[in-house]
Amino acid sequence: MKRVITYGTFDLLHYGHINLLRRAKEQGDYLIVALSTDEFNWEQKQKKCYFSYDQRAALLEAVRYVDLVIPEQSWDQKRTDVHEYHIDTFCIGDDWEGEFDFLREEGVEVVYLPRTPEVSTTQIKADLNGNL
């Protein structure tokens, strides 16, 4: 059983997120998503989510590729998460290329997956705010 983990906010869940989750699951047999909490989003990423943590978690739990959702509460929990959850592979979009290579020191494969270029939560919000 190859176990994969990825991290993110996943607000206004869209097909770019789904593309990422599908390819992350293809890396193994069991996919854990560490979902940024509302506090972590605001304090560490200055992101104000449209959907709350619970709403974002419910959406992710309905995605066929996702096996478990856990909270992401800090940048540095990754180093312990990979041991606590017996992770084989860490995946994330290539907008983070190189940022998490240190996880290789923990014996974890690190995979950066190409982002889906034309869609983003920021653009969706801009379009819906009348910039269509």
Ligand code: C2G
């Ligand atoms: N993503 C993608 N294509 C898009 C948009 C997002 O592949 N068009 C990917 C991102 O690269 C990321 C995941 O979907 O792997 C979730 O994206 P965000 O919610 O924007 O996550 P982010 O804010 O990058 O949080 O500790 C890591 C952070 O929590 C990552």
